Amino acid sequence: EIQFSNLKKLFPGPSDELDAIRLDTNHTLSYAGHIGALSVVPRVGTRQTFYSRDAKGERDLVRATFDPGMDVSVKFFKTYDFYLHAAGLDINRIRHIFTPTASYNYRPNPTVARTVLQQFDAIDALDKQNFIRWNFENKFQTKERGSGGVLQPREIARIIPFFDTDLHTGRLDNVGIDAELRPYPWMGIETDAAYNTRTGKVETANADFYLTRGKFYFAVGHRYVHEESTQTTAEIRMALAPDWEIKVYDRYEFDEGASKEFEVTVSKVIRDCIIVDVTYNRRDGDAIFVVFRLKGFPKASFGLSQSYRRPKAPAAASVRG
Template sequence: MRRKKIFLLGILSLLSFSIYSQERKISFPVVIDAEKVNFLQEEKKVIAQNKVKINYENIIINCEKAVYDAKNNKAYLEGDIKITSPKGTIFAQSAWYDFKKKHAQLEKIKIESSPFYGRAKEAEKIEDRYLLKSGYVTTCELEEPHYRLQAKKIILYPHQKIIAKDVILFVGKIPVFYFPYYVQSLKEKSSPFQLSAGKNKEWGYYLLSRYRYYFSSKSKGKIILDWYERRGLAEGLTHSLKNRWGSSLLKLYYLEDKFYEKGKLPSYVPFRRWNTQLFYSLKKKKYSLISEFNKFSDKDFRKDFFYREYEKEPHPLSYLLFDYYLPNSSLSLLVQKRANHFFEETEYLPKFEYNFYRQRVSKSLPLYFSSKDNFSNLTKKRANSGEDDDSLRFHSQNLLSYSSQIKWLKLIPYVGGDFTYYSKNIYSQDTERVVFRGGIDLSTKLYRVFKLDTSFLGEKIVKMRHIITPILSYGYIHPPTVSSSHLFQFDEIDNVSYRNSFSFTLENRVEAKNDRKVWTFLYFSPSLEYKLKEKGRGSHFDSFKIDLEIYPKKEVFLDSDFWYDIEDRAFKQANVDLGFQKDKYKVKFGHRYSRRESSQSTLSLYYKISPKWEFRNYLRYEFKEGKFKEQQYILRRDLHCWLMDIGLDIDKEKNLTFWLIFRIKAFPKVHFGLEHTYHGAKKSY
């Protein structure tokens, strides 16, 4: 039987004017293609059978039988139904489909909307969402999924989120967990439920759990429930909120530490251990507001339970900072109050500041002026002490510069001065300090272009440009009228001393170009400082610094800087970061050297052993102590729709932490802070 193709609104209009009148309201024609088509003119219906295909806007429907009602723009479908749209694919045995409202009622359905798959006895498609009744969803595409989330009612918003109540998590055929309310954002990669089990010396056996709740993309959080064999049961909460009033994050955690009862804690650590942290930010075109509140039960709390956070910021502050932006200037207000008595901090109650950005102040001359003025009510709080230092301080810093070009030479001489008033110095007297400063910067720029036809490490290069910028700087700070030793040291403003020096920098930048891009291939900047008439040392070369960066291709980088003390003939500091990667492996190496303090190397390795197995590790070695500070080894197994991580962390060669984490493959992010990965330095490719 020959196939027939009907364009309703075209062919049907020839059969009946009433059908045409009804159909012409549709914005796009319904196209029906089938092996067998019958027209029921009086009923205004089309019956299509055998390999039916219906096209409507961006929807394609395949089935074995379709009865299309032209009057209502609806169709009854049955037999191997497949509905394909940008939102996903639906399979069903029977369905009613309203083309105008894009509303469908389906039976015995299967849905595919990446990354989720679902099945249900009945379902409804209502505009851009699906309602599954007595069904389940999963990220496993197998007919018998490894796991599923089952509920009587599930709402799926394709590519947005899933909402369900009274959800049971099945692993295979075994029910393992109950969720009274479940929401999963499909725009994020964080797993909705997270479990990690392990063991270490301080905690014993432990089980860490995170349950993510999701009210909306602007209001979401995590409920935390952690069990430590040796420390007890802990509960916590994090919640983030975004609206027109700004963004905020609340973090709470509470534990009654068993070590307290056993006498294993220092005397300053209480039985009830906790933290309360609140972060807030608001950014507008004219102003911004940033605030933090960090309160802890004791100074060791984060060190004991959130060590990764402690490493990044061992001493978090509590403050409120408001900035108001003006044309060419800004106003700011800082209020900083100590929240934890066991930290030493400077309080600003408050600090007002006005910044006038560098601006040209003369039409006839290239004169530029900038200034910074602030008034502060200062208190230096000592840790665990009632003693403190306090003073009112007014500080004004002004700088006048002249920018000129004499042929190939650019000159920027400058002169400036600081005036600072203190209501109290270390002798409890008010005092005024004046500081004069000045200097000049001279520079030029030279370049040469090289045409090439070569490749380096597989990266094609057709042209290179070498830019050389020699810079000679002279800086002078006159001895302050009041020595820093006579002032309380609240911040960097109070620590100003005599300085008289030259510095020479030879900045080299090599840019590479090919058919696809232009990038910085190499940056090399050595600099040398010569100090004049330094007290007790006379005039001398002081330091030699080198900044070296190489980016030959996207997968390879080297970033390093060195500080060499000429008089001592020794390196004071050195930092090196090196990385390279291929499809199957990534290697990142770093070294940090600080004379008389530390010489530490870090190594991070990733290797894909096979399609199912991956290995990662992190090593940190202290050469001055001759031992590892930390070792971490992680083996990952791909379990089809799950990822299993087996991890081992060795801290200071004695404290072992073992853990096991299961992640949903489609949502691999977890938030336990157990893993430590070396990220290296910036990669300005």
């Protein structure tokens, strides 16, 4: 994984700001094996991050980290004879898959201390670590009647509580949960939260609702980061005609009581092979831009416009200070 960023962070003071160019490379090598019923996945990772400026703005530097670890898990299954055919639901038995996982994560001191770096996000705050994350994944699957009346499997819920044990101190550390509910194939609800036992604060919390019905798509989500941000993001996308589509996107910051970004995109298919996007964006200022895409590869374009993105679950997150 390679990430290039031109970063800037502003503060209330007229001359207070952080800025730097950051090039981050993260590589992980793993091997999936089994010992009896246990799944064992050893892994080793390395991360090199270039910064154009340090915290004092005097020099560029490269920070390196080494991240070995191992995941050990086992699966348990049970099927319940539960049937429900009401309110549009088609549930024919429920299968519960329980997967407890112990994930060991170790990192010695990085080659550059985080106090030397400008702090923009979790990548800059990386420090030594020695902890075990305990995941308890619960998946619930059912079978629904598809075309021709054939029963097809579908996942309807996924719930993962987790907690960390810090091996440096022996204390319980982060506690959290990640949940996904899909009662219908066209509708989903996702939520996750992480609680820091050392500070007694909820560090992050996210909630998302989305649905797709034909050519209509709607999604809304709420993001909370302790002492940083409380935002709601929403997107509506619908077809106005066979060759026309409109998308409206908005990001609202509750701490400031203002919309941080608003965008409208109108898309038109021409000559049955090219999609033309005309976008109006209001963030730091007003901007209008035009993007051409191939209809056969609609996602292969310059990422200029905004789209609703659901967050990455904390139980699967690999970045930890």
